[in-house]
């Protein structure tokens with residue numbers, strides 16, 4: 001028999017405190033039903049009888065279970081060429097500028113990359129612009145807190161309906177098609193595109209990041225929307241330090257930076273440039 005679990009306010013409150021502490025994600029009261037439905041399967045897997053029991057399990061097995069817990073709570077919605085004017089800006093403004101400067105290496109960070117559509121879009125745009133020659137060298141560091149989405153991103157295999165926003169010309173050039181046992185079509189990102197993209201787990205909340213070198217562009221789109229202002233302020237300060245002088249920071253179209261920091265100046269729609 002399938003059990004239906006009810007998430008009581010008390011358990012919701014202590015679980016959301018952990019989400020906030022671990023990932024910076026602020027869950028409002030209306031997210032209770034969402035948390036309930038996302039954790040239900042995990043309770044069944046663990047054969048637990050209530051969310052109170054799940055809380056105890058999480059505390060007792062904190063280091064392993066917090067990974068599963070956070071994986072279930074994050075919202076991972078993404079798309080190829082999402083908020084496409086950012087990629088048009090790259091093509092028309094940023095990459096021509098880098099070409100004029102004769103840059104040998106371009107370092108880009110997709111922070112909160114989810115299942116990989118964003119970094120692979122960046123890889124397609126840069127590859128189209130510079131061609132397949134190895135200069136400049138393109139490095140796209142792609143990070144997320146969620147280990148499950150990172151695994152999907154590394155695999156780089158997407159069902160057909162995920163490719164609706166990709167130009168057929170790019171589909172042909174950068175993906176191979178394959179079918180599963182049920183005859184469903186999947187698209188696999190080609191190796192030449194994968195070569196420039198590196199996936200790593202990174203919690204944007206952590207005090208120190210392991211990267212040694214600065215970036216030319218940071219994409220952090222549709223991530224800070226889940227954070228409170230204090231967390232956003234700290235994150236923008238870190239992005240400032242991790243950007244080269246004149247580097248670009250791109251955030252999601254529904255996100256805002258201007259009321260939080262004055263260290264960046266507007267250069268396009270939700271595109272900012274580091275002020276030095």
Ligand SMILES: C[S@@+](CC[C@H](N)C(=O)[O-])C[C@H]1O[C@@H](n2cnc3c(N)ncnc32)[C@H](O)[C@@H]1O
Pocket residue numbers: 022023024025074075076077078079082111112113114115118143144145146149202203204205220221222223226252
């Ligand atoms: C809605 S997706 C956005 C994906 C992509 N940037 C886009 O705009 O299409 C947000 C991603 O941020 C990640 N995320 C949330 N909190 C995070 C944190 N503290 N550290 C790193 N990544 C985080 C989530 O796991 C999720 O994959």
